[in-house]
Amino acid sequence: MTLDIQQVLISDPVDPVCSQILQNHGISVTYARQWTKERLLQEIQNYEVLIVRSETKVTDEVLAAATKLRLVGRAGTGLDNVDISAATRRGVLVMNTPGGNTMSAAEHTCAMIAALSRHIPQACAALKNGVWDRKTYMGNELHGKTLAILGLGRIGREVAIRMQAFGMKTIGYDPVISKESAAEFKVDKMELEEIWPLADYISVHTPYMPQTHHLINAEALKRCKSTVRIINIARGGIVDEAALLDALISDRCKGAALDVFVQEPPKEGTTTWQLIQHPRVVCTPHLGASTVEAQERVAREIAEQLIDLAEGRQAVGI
Ligand code: NAD
Ligand code: MLT
Numbered sequence: 001m002t003l004d005i006q007q008v009l010i011s012d013p014v015d016p017v018c019s020q021i022l023q024n025h026g027i028s029v030t031y032a033r034q035w036t037k038e039r040l041l042q043e044i045q046n047y048e049v050l051i052v053r054s055e056t057k058v059t060d061e062v063l064a065a066a067t068k069l070r071l072v073g074r075a076g077t078g079l080d081n082v083d084i085s086a087a088t089r090r091g092v093l094v095m096n097t098p099g100g101n102t103m104s105a106a107e108h109t110c111a112m113i114a115a116l117s118r119h120i121p122q123a124c125a126a127l128k129n130g131v132w133d134r135k136t137y138m139g140n141e142l143h144g145k146t147l148a149i150l151g152l153g154r155i156g157r158e159v160a161i162r163m164q165a166f167g168m169k170t171i172g173y174d175p176v177i178s179k180e181s182a183a184e185f186k187v188d189k190m191e192l193e194e195i196w197p198l199a200d201y202i203s204v205h206t207p208y209m210p211q212t213h214h215l216i217n218a219e220a221l222k223r224c225k226s227t228v229r230i231i232n233i234a235r236g237g238i239v240d241e242a243a244l245l246d247a248l249i250s251d252r253c254k255g256a257a258l259d260v261f262v263q264e265p266p267k268e269g270t271t272t273w274q275l276i277q278h279p280r281v282v283c284t285p286h287l288g289a290s291t292v293e294a295q296e297r298v299a300r301e302i303a304e305q306l307i308d309l310a311e312g313r314q315a316v317g318i
Helices: 019-025 037-046 058-066 084-091 102-118 118-130 156-164 178-182 192-198 218-223 241-249 273-279 292-310
Strands: 005-012 028-032 049-053 072-076 093-096 146-150 169-173 201-204 229-232 255-258 281-283
Touching: 005 019, 005 037, 005 093, 019 028, 019 292, 028 218, 037 058, 049 292, 058 084, 072 292, 102 118, 102 156, 102 201, 102 229, 102 255, 102 281, 102 292, 118 281, 146 156, 146 192, 156 169, 169 192, 192 218, 218 241, 241 255, 241 273, 255 273, 273 281
Parallel strands: 005 028, 005 049, 049 072, 072 093, 146 169, 146 201, 201 229, 229 255, 255 281
Antiparallel strands: none
């Protein structure tokens, strides 16, 4: 398959290396800086390719207006901001860069687990406010604790390998990874029912889809230790935010580390907002892939994959 590409629209902040590569191949690139949805709907008809991160919502409405569009390129992993069935119906290819930010997301998860255990953000904020408090921020060792990883794909297994270096026992669940292949990276694969009562920390690393919506819910939290800590660097909605907030308030959950939310950015008065304000929640604004290395890598990969398609070579990430 060969794609005739003249005009590419980049509608989210993507590293400039992407446009450099495309322009070096004679492709014209437009950056849609802070375009309103109306402007995007008006102008999208001029482009064969749309490149996004996670901010632009590539809905059926956008795709319907994009009469020349042949491909949506996602500089990153998650494709939940792209209506894939509408794109397929309209004959638009969707391509991502599956491994480009794996290391950054895995490292961020490990940093969040450590920060959560030792209350680093809260203690730092207190100290900056002039409060020298060594009692409130008593932490827990990771050594000897059990980390459950739900989703043993690219990121999940890198998290397992790194947290084993802290002396954590790693268990996990994934419907498509066999017990034998999980054992290769020292994760004891179990059923979810077995995992809940054993886990000290549960970190989710699945895509967000109907099967993983509220994978961690009120029922699951009731079966967990009251000292369990929940980590979500994957996608908002995999953890039921209302159930997590309830468990934190009623002391049936010791803490949570969250990088992703049902609503991004969150609005005041919502459950997401309340969760973020909870003193035992450590949080970041969707920074899992926000490293210089990962952003340069995904930008380069999406551009090179696009050029491969344009020049009739085998494409990946479709
Ligand atoms: P991946 O496809 O390599 O792995 C996902 C794994 O989840 C697969 O092995 C799959 O079999 C498993 N899975 C599917 N349904 C499941 C279920 N019901 N229960 C348990 N496991 C299930 O994906 P990845 O690259 O490791 O990414 C994982 C998640 O992290 C995605 O949601 C992605 O969007 C997100 N992500 C977030 C950031 C960030 O900035 N916070 C960065 C990169 C990726
Ligand atoms: C992803 O799925 O790749 C992440 O959410 C990172 C991002 O692009 O912001």
